[in-house]
Amino acid sequence: MHEISQKLYKAVVLVCENRRDDGRKSCGVTEPGLRIAIKEAMKSAGLSVRVLSTSCMDHCKDGPTVSFMPMDVMFGDVHIDDVPELVTKMNVYLSS
Ligand code: FES
Structure with a gap:
């Protein structure tokens, strides 16, 4: 094993896309398409972030959930309508 320098992106956005088919709440079922919407919005805003599933x-009870790293902040009950606000928040974190 060896370390790899991660200098490509200033932040990583983790988007829960977990899917359960047994009726329990899961982010990927509640808001499908959220990760793609965030990825496209962050890219359009020119932000150096990687958006990962x-x-x-x-x-889960607060889902759909999104996390910003390394800021270590998590957002709950995120829907596609919230994506512009996530972009604004990321801009603030990256500029501070
Ligand atoms: S299913 Fe998304 S946090 Fe558990």
Whole structure:
């Protein structure tokens, strides 16, 4: 194993896309398409961020969930209508 320098992006956005078919709440079922909407909006805003799909982040009842790293901040009940606000928040974090 060896370390790889991660200098390509200033931040990573984790979007829970966990899907359960047993009736329990899961982010990927509640708001499909959220990750793609965030990815396109961040790219359009020219932000140096990587938007990745993740599985359950253990906040299912608050989902759909999105996390900004390394800011270590999480957002719950995120819907596609919230994407512009996420872009604004990311801009603030990256400029501070
Ligand atoms: S299913 Fe998304 S946080 Fe658990």
